[in-house]
Amino acid sequence: MELIGNLVLQGVQMLVVLALAPGLTGLIVKVKARLMRRRGPSILQPYRDLARLMRKDVVLADNASWLFRAAPYMIFSATWVAAALVPTFAIGLQFSWTADLIALVALLGSARFFLALASLDVGTSFGGLGASREMMIGAIAEPAMLLAVFTVALIAGSTQLSNVVAFMSSGEMGIRVSMGMALIALIIVAIAENARIPVDNPATHLELTMVHEAMVLEYSGRHLAMIELAAALKLLLYVALIGCLAAPWGIAPADAGPAGFVTGFLFFLAKLAAGGTLLAIFETSVAKMRVFRIPDFLGVGLMLGLLGTLLLFVSRSL
Amino acid sequence: MIAFAVCSVLCLLGLSLAAIGMRDIRAASAIVYGASGVLCAGLVVVGLRVLATQADAESMRVPVGLPWLGAHLQIDALAAVFLVLLGTGGAAASLYAIGYGRHEHAPLRVLPFYPGFLGAMTLVVLAADAFTFLLSWEVMSLLSWAMVLTHHREEETRSAAYLYLVMASLGTMMLLLAFGLMAGAAGGYEFAAMREAERSPGVAALVLGLMMVGAGSKAGLVPLHVWLPVAHPAAPSHVSALMSGVMTKVAVYGFVRVAFDLLDPVVWWMSVPVIVAGAGTAVMGILFANVDADAKRILAYSTIENIGVIFAALGLALAFRANGMDVLAALALTAGLIHAMNHMLFKSLLFMVAGAVLTATGRQDLDALGGLIHRMPKTALLALVGVTAIAALPPLNGFVSEWLLFQAVLQSPNLTQPGLQFLVPAAGGLLALAAALAAACFVRFFGVIFLGRPRTNMARDAAETDRWSLAAMAGLALLCVLAGVVPGLLIDLIAPAIDLVLGARMPAQADNAWFTLVPVAEVQSSYSGFLVMVFVAISGGAAAAAVYRFSSRRTRRAPAWDCGFPDADPITQYGAGSFAQPIRRVMAPMIAARETVIMPPPGDMGPARHSVVTEDLAWTRLYLPLSALVGLAATRLNALQFLTIRRYLALVFASLILLLTGLTIWN
Numbered sequence: 001m002e003l004i005g006n007l008v009l010q011g012v013q014m015l016v017v018l019a020l021a022p023g024l025t026g027l028i029v030k031v032k033a034r035l036m037r038r039r040g041p042s043i044l045q046p047y048r049d050l051a052r053l054m055r056k057d058v059v060l061a062d063n064a065s066w067l068f069r070a071a072p073y074m075i076f077s078a079t080w081v082a083a084a085l086v087p088t089f090a091i092g093l094q095f096s097w098t099a100d101l102i103a104l105v106a107l108l109g110s111a112r113f114f115l116a117l118a119s120l121d122v123g124t125s126f127g128g129l130g131a132s133r134e135m136m137i138g139a140i141a142e143p144a145m146l147l148a149v150f151t152v153a154l155i156a157g158s159t160q161l162s163n164v165v166a167f168m169s170s171g172e173m174g175i176r177v178s179m180g181m182a183l184i185a186l187i188i189v190a191i192a193e194n195a196r197i198p199v200d201n202p203a204t205h206l207e208l209t210m211v212h213e214a215m216v217l218e219y220s221g222r223h224l225a226m227i228e229l230a231a232a233l234k235l236l237l238y239v240a241l242i243g244c245l246a247a248p249w250g251i252a253p254a255d256a257g258p259a260g261f262v263t264g265f266l267f268f269l270a271k272l273a274a275g276g277t278l279l280a281i282f283e284t285s286v287a288k289m290r291v292f293r294i295p296d297f298l299g300v301g302l303m304l305g306l307l308g309t310l311l312l313f314v315s316r317s318l
Numbered sequence: 319m320i321a322f323a324v325c326s327v328l329c330l331l332g333l334s335l336a337a338i339g340m341r342d343i344r345a346a347s348a349i350v351y352g353a354s355g356v357l358c359a360g361l362v363v364v365g366l367r368v369l370a371t372q373a374d375a376e377s378m379r380v381p382v383g384l385p386w387l388g389a390h391l392q393i394d395a396l397a398a399v400f401l402v403l404l405g406t407g408g409a410a411a412s413l414y415a416i417g418y419g420r421h422e423h424a425p426l427r428v429l430p431f432y433p434g435f436l437g438a439m440t441l442v443v444l445a446a447d448a449f450t451f452l453l454s455w456e457v458m459s460l461l462s463w464a465m466v467l468t469h470h471r472e473e474e475t476r477s478a479a480y481l482y483l484v485m486a487s488l489g490t491m492m493l494l495l496a497f498g499l500m501a502g503a504a505g506g507y508e509f510a511a512m513r514e515a516e517r518s519p520g521v522a523a524l525v526l527g528l529m530m531v532g533a534g535s536k537a538g539l540v541p542l543h544v545w546l547p548v549a550h551p552a553a554p555s556h557v558s559a560l561m562s563g564v565m566t567k568v569a570v571y572g573f574v575r576v577a578f579d580l581l582d583p584v585v586w587w588m589s590v591p592v593i594v595a596g597a598g599t600a601v602m603g604i605l606f607a608n609v610d611a612d613a614k615r616i617l618a619y620s621t622i623e624n625i626g627v628i629f630a631a632l633g634l635a636l637a638f639r640a641n642g643m644d645v646l647a648a649l650a651l652t653a654g655l656i657h658a659m660n661h662m663l664f665k666s667l668l669f670m671v672a673g674a675v676l677t678a679t680g681r682q683d684l685d686a687l688g689g690l691i692h693r694m695p696k697t698a699l700l701a702l703v704g705v706t707a708i709a710a711l712p713p714l715n716g717f718v719s720e721w722l723l724f725q726a727v728l729q730s731p732n733l734t735q736p737g738l739q740f741l742v743p744a745a746g747g748l749l750a751l752a753a754a755l756a757a758a759c760f761v762r763f764f765g766v767i768f769l770g771r772p773r774t775n776m777a778r779d780a781a782e783t784d785r786w787s788l789a790a791m792a793g794l795a796l797l798c799v800l801a802g803v804v805p806g807l808l809i810d811l812i813a814p815a816i817d818l819v820l821g822a823r824m825p826a827q828a829d830n831a832w833f834t835l836v837p838v839a840e841v842q843s844s845y846s847g848f849l850v851m852v853f854v855a856i857s858g859g860a861a862a863a864a865v866y867r868f869s870s871r872r873t874r875r876a877p878a879w880d881c882g883f884p885d886a887d888p889i890t891q892y893g894a895g896s897f898a899q900p901i902r903r904v905m906a907p908m909i910a911a912r913e914t915v916i917m918p919p920p921g922d923m924g925p926a927r928h929s930v931v932t933e934d935l936a937w938t939r940l941y942l943p944l945s946a947l948v949g950l951a952a953t954r955l956n957a958l959q960f961l962t963i964r965r966y967l968a969l970v971f972a973s974l975i976l977l978l979t980g981l982t983i984w985n
Binding site: 014054055056057058059060061062063065066067073074076077078080081084095097098099100102103106107109110112113116117120121122123124125126127128129131132133135136138139140141142143146147150153154157158159160163217218221222225226291292295302305306309310312313314316 | 688691695711717720724727728730731742743744747750751753755757762764765766771834840842844845850853857858862868869870872874875876878880881890891893896899901
């Protein structure tokens with residue numbers, strides 16, 4: 001009986017991240033529009049877009065291979081599994097020990113790997129352009145993220161997210177320099193990995209510095225829907241991850257009962273709203289960078305991650 | 319068990335001699351490769367039995383070699399692990415060669431050397447005295463050198479083979495000195511005697527340094543790697559697979575045997591150069607792999623990267639052991655050995671893929687290929703498994719060893735020395751960088767070869783490779799998946815070897831639910847490749863089913879969109895050079911990459927030229943000056959060839975006096 005309850009809880013977590021992901025994207029678009037004194041589309045617009053894409057035909061390029069057709073599902077499932085591992089409203093779920101933070105980074109790496117391969121499949125210049133730049137960004141963002149993960153893991157003494165969050169919300173944590181560095185590194189990585197300004201511009205379509213949009217240019221219909229959903233899930237994952245590390249409040253332990261879970265869920269919604277709003281404000285206040293300035297930007301993240309780790313090696317209490 | 323292993327070695331060596339005499343070349347090829355495959359499979363069984371039964375070391379003394387020494391052979395758990403590795407790699411390469419060898423123009427340039435090479439590598443692993451070890455090591459080097467020379471009519475091959483020969487001699491010389499130091503003045507050349515011998519930390523450090531040069535030059539540690547990316551690709555592909563997948567691991571075996579088993583005492587600072595060399599090698603190797611445009615050379619550079627990862631793990635294990643943390647040392651050493659095993663699997667697989675592509679198209683430069691996923695679908699699928707594994711992506715095996723190594727890095731705040739405390743996190747960062755660059759490298763490798771549109775007619779008209787090759791590749795791909803999904807079995811399997819050299823082992827993994835890995839304690843970290851695979855499969859399947867149910871399901875084929883401006887010329891696709899451009903620019907200082915653009919003068923209709931040069935700084939800054947120096951010395955010393963007999967006698971006499979004086983002062 002307990003097992004079934006735990007499984008249900010795990011299933012709820014997976015559905016929650018899936019259901020909320022497009023909403024977060026919609027919220028960011030909305031807030032950005034309001035900041036520019038436009039009315040903007042409804043928060044529900046991404047859901048409508050997904051439904052519309054599902055109804056449309058898929059137009060496949062003549063020489064697209066099976067990899068091109070399978071990749072959207074692989075990308076989606078890797079991202080979904082990764083997103084389901086991040087504590088949202090509760091920790092210590094049934095399968096939270098399946099993969100730790102390092103595996104989570106690697107799962108996102110798998111999604112990027114297959115997206116880059118898919119964009120090379122048709123053999124267009126835009127696809128190659130996007131893939132090569134994405135892999136360059138990933139080559140710096142991934143170690144930066146891993147170093148931030150090392151910092152967090154050394155502070156909490158664990159790479160299991162549930163245990164990390166439990167430690168963060170306990171009293172022992174206090175304020176630490178290294179944690180601050182890791183969080184800034186994570187934010188930098190999150191901005192780069194989710195193709196946000198200043199690294200990439202999600203609103204443009206035909207611009208030479210585009211990365212993500214160039215990769216998915218040949219996709220249409222349901223395939224595009226899966227990729228868009230995966231991108232939304234990834235954004236939610238990063239916001240949830242930074243949320244549960246920076247503000248580990250309100251997350252229910254596994255045995256909290258329904259009231260605890262509802263409170264946890266409300267806290268989670270608040271964190272998502274806050275994270276989305278902050279991201280929108282940040283995006284409206286900075287300008288897009290040249291592609292070859294991106295390594296400098298990510299290099300800051302890499303160095304902060306390394307400094308955070310080194311500080312912890314010098315003294316466990318920093 | 320040992321008798322069986324020695325018999326296999328003798329059969330392999332005998333097969334080499336028999337191959338010289340065989341007349342019917344087609345039959346000879348099938349017989350030699352088939353028999354080698356069977357014998358290698360036998361070696362795997364021997365290794366597995368020793369490990370599974372946790373049998374005691376079995377030794378044997380054969381009265382050949384030096385009269386007072388004989389040849390000592392031994393199978394213990396450590397040797398058994400490498401026997402399994404060697405046997406698996408050898409069996410797969412032999413199976414592949416039954417099909418691939420048919421395309422060889424001059425099979426007799428490979429056949430007589432191939433089984434002997436396998437036999438010599440086995441003998442290195444079995445050797446239990448310095449003489450046997452060095453002799454088999456040298457035979458292994460020479461036979462592989464002979465196979466590098468298979469396509470000897472090409473100028474590049476000849477210079478690669480020459481470079482290999484020079485580096486191999488250097489390596490053996492260093493090994494000779496290392497074993498000489500360990501044997502000491504008393505001359506205890508048996509490993510058992512070396513284990514007992516007492517020596518000062520200074521001597522131990524010297525031995526470790528010599529081993530790093532000796533074994534490291536064979537394995538490809540930077541800056542001793544220069545021969546590897548030219549020599550490994552020059553050989554036929556199944557031999558490249560053996561050299562990259564297996565021979566480098568024999569070198570790793572030599573290092574592990576000496577550093578962990580024979581050498582004592584090891585002080586913490588001795589681990590520093592090993593970690594630095596390992597992490598540096600990992601990054602440099604994969605950077606060069608990212609900018610190279612030749613399929614087999616990319617794989618060879620990636621071998622250098624993986625050797626770096628293995629050596630970083632070994633260095634970490636040495637550091638833990640010097641601090642008396644044997645369980646953590648076991649974790650790091652397990653990570654290293656598992657990575658050695660994994661690298662054998664996926665690198666052999668990828669070299670075989672490169673060989674299949676080479677036979678199908680005749681080309682191995684990326685810019686001549688493309689679109690092969692349509693022409694060689696099975697090879698493409700197996701290659702996809704290989705690149706996913708080597709890019710360290712879950713749930714395949716490359717990620718497991720990478721993950722274990724990161725867990726070991728995260729345990730390193732326990733180390734007490736400040737030097738190591740600064741070094742290890744930096745090394746961890748470098749390893750993370752190497753892993754991410756590996757993903758970029760193999761997106762490029764797979765993407766340019768198999769995806770997109772064919773860039774030449776040869777790629778357009780390629781056909782699927784033969785069944786033997788496919789079977790070998792499929793076997794290796796299956797092992798890659800298995801080692802990734804149930805890694806606990808592999809860890810438990812090699813635990814006796816870890817126990818043998820460290821006196822400690824990782825916690826047993828067999829009892830964990832869902833094949834979960836728990837390296838230290840469950841509160842600290844756990845990872846279940848099996849569940850990750852199941853979850854990804856279920857969620858992907860569920861998503862596909864839901865989409866199939868609710869979407870329009872209609873699919874139309876149309877010309878590529880490409881933002882409205884598709885170009886029919888396949889040259890407009892991203893190729894090897896253009897895909898490498900972002901990383902090449904970002905990392906330009908490390909690989910000395912320079913881009914030059916030559917614009918035609920205004921009014922001239924001629925094309926602009928863009929060219930890129932990358933430079934291996936080790937080659938231009940270290941080897942070329944060194945070789946110039948050697949050349950200069952040789953010219954100067956040339957005069958010594960034309961002396962009178964009296965002067966020669968005087969020289970001999972003077973050196974004798976000098977040596978005797980030296981000996982007197984020494985004593």
